[in-house]
Amino acid sequence: MRNIVILSALAALLAGCVTSSRILVTPLGTGPEDAEKTYVYALPQTILKVEVTCQEVRSVPGPYWEYAEKFLGIGEVIRQPSSSWDILDVEISHHTEADPGHLYSLHLLNGTFREEMLDRFRQKGMLLDGTEMVKASIAGPGLVSNRKSDYLRYVDLGVEENFEERTETMYKTLVTDTSFVRVPVDRTIVEQKTIARKAEEAAEFILLIRSSRFEMLSGEYKVFPQGEAMAAAIDRLDRLEDSYLSLFTGKNLRTVYRRSYFLVPEQGAVSSDYRLGMFSGQLGFVPAGLMEGVPLEVRITPEGKTAGIEKLNARVTEEYHYNQLYYRIPDVVDLKVVLGDRLLKQERISLFQAGALVAHPLD
Incomplete structure (x- = not known):
């Protein structure tokens, strides 16, 4: 550990000798007023999109159900109108947007700075310049589904006269x-x-x-x-x-419905639960105050793979106050979509909000 500290200090000294520029990165709005130039960048945050596909099965008895066994020998028939719901599939996708809580200003105090130095971070999606256009949409529950409105009507009751x-x-x-x-x-x-x-x-x-x-x-x-x-x-x-x-x-x-949700996970490396709604096997999606159904939730558990990096970086950042760039390494999280105690979907994805904020020397 002592050797690591010595090497880090030596690297800092060499970096200070080689570069002739003096750069300071601060949160947006807190920088020095005497900077020659100022550049703005943002750290990305992960936005989740959860698409839930559910199905409603409506059962309607036929007009002659009482005579099915007498004339055809069929005993298993629908005797009462009923409705049942179930979730068929869950799809999870994600995209990145600028994190409004992590906007930074890069101030050139003296010397020169080439903005192309940030390109390698932008190409990997580690930094955003804040001008990226985002377009993502979800279908609202009010849109028409694939329901056949007249399917349940009995209009052909026979070939003989009435x-x-x-x-x-x-x-x-x-x-x-x-x-x-x-x-x-x-x-x-x-x-x-x-x-x-x-x-x-x-x-x-x-x-x-x-x-x-x-x-x-x-x-x-x-x-x-x-x-x-x-x-x-x-x-x-x-x-x-x-x-x-x-x-x-x-x-x-059988009628298929799709509901989609945008979810912005919170910052930090702690486990979090996000309720999407209440789902009933008889009524489908219901208001929370109806006291019906079970919760449909997204559970996010960070695996803490970047925790060691953040602890090491906390010791280094005080020494590298100038000429360093702040960015975030995403952490891997275990993401589950559950309906009550029933697991519907499980994935491992990278989440920027759960990652470690680190500093990288500008060379």
Whole structure:
């Protein structure tokens, strides 16, 4: 350790002998007034973008669900309307912006200074000149998703008419001179079919579809479709059967939503938790005051890999007051996105805010 201190002091002495310039770097607004020139630079900070993809599944019973087992032998059907939510995916990206808490002025007190000396730091993203343009966007929750608004409507309830005719016999009494005579009279009544009758017709049509498809596949048709016509016919029959089966089994509508968040981690090497919102398995994203759901959080834990560098630099910076450049070495952090106790995503990324502030001699 003593040898390191001696070598550091020797390097400082040599640097002072070689350079003819005197430069002082201070936080912006605190520099000397007698500087010949002043340059401004900023340290970068890491901005996180968290994109959450979730799905809502809405289940709606069919109009004939009560007759599914009677006419088709299907017992597992949707009986009540319901809604369920789940998170499908989490994507994490990041970009850098100028850190407003780390703006510095480089003051040339005497001698010369070439701004190109900072290029190697800029190329590595260690310094920013503050004029960089940032463009990052997220989609708001109010935008339309891929929901099919009319998918849950049942408009095709069968191929038969909604009304049926029936004949009933009634008796009309005729009065004669000597007696009363009851004469039968037939009349036709048109009435709306019952739900049970319409369900029976729909079930018969499903069986007809299956029979037609079997005959087509087994070659029993007199005119047998060929090539693409065969595939198109089978596909159409499949979709038609699914449509009529949903009258008994119900429908599930899956809608995908995406929510994005910008997150600016705090300065320092301590662990931090950031709540993105509350998520419910029945309602999706809900307001915090609703007392429903579990928190969706981002947990950041720095690994402290730059802690030793910062301690060593703290001893050196007092000796190198002039002709030194301040920058920050990012630290690696363990980043987790959790929903309650459920881990959704885990990544290791470099975070400038968790890193060490060090000084580099200007040569």
